[in-house]
Amino acid sequence: MYSANTDRYQKMIYNRLGASGLKISAVSLGLWHNFGSVDSLENQKKIIHQAFDLGITYYDLANNYGPVPGSAEENFGHVLSRDMKAYRDEMIISSKAGYHMWEGPYGDWGSRKSIIASANQSLQRMGLEYFDIFYSHRPDPKTPIEETALALDQLVREGKALYIGVSNYDGKQTSAISKIFHELKTPFVVNQSRYNMFNRKIEGDLLPVLKDNNKAAVVFSPLAQGLLTNRYLNGIPDDSRAAKSSSPFLKKEQVEKTLNTVKELECVAEKREQTLAEMAIAWNLRQKEVSSVIVGASRSEQLQNSVNALKNLTFSVEELKIIDKILDDVD
Numbered sequence: 001m002y003s004a005n006t007d008r009y010q011k012m013i014y015n016r017l018g019a020s021g022l023k024i025s026a027v028s029l030g031l032w033h034n035f036g037s038v039d040s041l042e043n044q045k046k047i048i049h050q051a052f053d054l055g056i057t058y059y060d061l062a063n064n065y066g067p068v069p070g071s072a073e074e075n076f077g078h079v080l081s082r083d084m085k086a087y088r089d090e091m092i093i094s095s096k097a098g099y100h101m102w103e104g105p106y107g108d109w110g111s112r113k114s115i116i117a118s119a120n121q122s123l124q125r126m127g128l129e130y131f132d133i134f135y136s137h138r139p140d141p142k143t144p145i146e147e148t149a150l151a152l153d154q155l156v157r158e159g160k161a162l163y164i165g166v167s168n169y170d171g172k173q174t175s176a177i178s179k180i181f182h183e184l185k186t187p188f189v190v191n192q193s194r195y196n197m198f199n200r201k202i203e204g205d206l207l208p209v210l211k212d213n214n215k216a217a218v219v220f221s222p223l224a225q226g227l228l229t230n231r232y233l234n235g236i237p238d239d240s241r242a243a244k245s246s247s248p249f250l251k252k253e254q255v256e257k258t259l260n261t262v263k264e265l266e267c268v269a270e271k272r273e274q275t276l277a278e279m280a281i282a283w284n285l286r287q288k289e290v291s292s293v294i295v296g297a298s299r300s301e302q303l304q305n306s307v308n309a310l311k312n313l314t315f316s317v318e319e320l321k322i323i324d325k326i327l328d329d330v331d
């Protein structure tokens with residue numbers, strides 16, 4: 001029987017999502033990989049419990065996480081109902097709709113039909129009455145943005161979501177939907193986008209919009225799916241994301257292409273007495289608008305290492321310049 005660490009709130013940092021009342025852990029756990037039906041349930045349980053023991057309050061899911069799609073929600077729901085029911089009010093649990101989930105014209109994108117049906121399915125898979133945050137997973141160029149916004153607003157009115165987020169919306173799209181949410185008085189609080197040393201697009205595009213609108217960013221793939229760690233320094237391990245056939249999102253060529261840069265960054269991290277993973281996470285959190293970094297983990301040591309990033313979040317101007325120079329040199 002799981003019983004949570006009593007000192008779990010002492011080491012974690014909690015940041016407010018923009019101007020809202022909601023605080024979330026500066027490091028959060030994402031269940032995109034390693035929590036599907038192809039993965040060990042024992043290992044999943046261990047990582048979810050460990051996350052909670054480390055003070056992580058935010059658990060990021062989506063309808064299609066697996067593989068198979070839907071299985072991460074089922075597995076998380078299983079762990080929650082067996083061991084963690086008592087802690088539900090200490091957790092922020094999210095899901096998303098927008099990427100392909102089921103066959104036919106309603107299984108993806110942002111129509112009212114898709115969003116409402118998908119949210120209902122996700123609640124059922126996870127055995128939850130409500131989500132703390134429900135996201136539109138991607139902007140839909142063919143559905144009026146008002147329709148997507150109204151569908152998300154309806155989830156709040158029905159008590160199925162407490163807060164609303166958008167994911168993969170750029171600055172302009174975020175600004176547009178934010179205006180609608182403002183008129184509707186929808187509790188829209190957060191944009192979830194990719195941000196790491198190899199992908200800095202949001203710095204110039206999205207972060208200024210979030211600042212102007214008093215909204216927050218939670219950012220995904222802070223370790224560039226494992227590239228910004230020591231995982232690939234000595235080749236591609238068989239059990240790594242880049243090697244797994246069930247995970248087509250990180251290509252071996254990306255590992256080879258980034259290796260020299262990673263080695264240079266590793267030297268900077270070493271001087272800071274951090275691992276590269278720790279430095280990459282700290283580097284993301286230097287942005288005021290970034291309330292949380294959502295990390296993935298295939299084993300508990302990785303998650304512990306990611307949370308250790310919070311021990312040194314300060315960068316000197318000189319260190320930032322050196323990192324910029326290393327990253328600028330990447331073609």
Ligand SMILES: NC(=O)c1ccc[n+]([C@@H]2O[C@H](COP(=O)([O-])OP(=O)(O)OC[C@H]3O[C@@H](n4cnc5c(N)ncnc54)[C@H](OP(=O)(O)O)[C@@H]3O)[C@@H](O)[C@H]2O)c1
Pocket residue numbers: 029030031032033034060061137167168192193219220221222223224225226227229230231239240241242277294295296297298299301302303305306
């Ligand atoms: N909204 C969206 O469209 C979207 C898209 C992508 C992700 N996300 C969210 O963001 C979450 C995180 O994404 P991500 O998994 O790509 O994040 P990530 O933290 O950049 O990558 C996680 C992977 O890096 C490796 N790793 C983690 N910590 C490590 C450490 N300390 N040392 C060495 N290797 C380490 C592991 O790879 P191995 O498996 O090889 O061990 C792990 O699976 C997802 O679970 C999801 O919740 C959202």
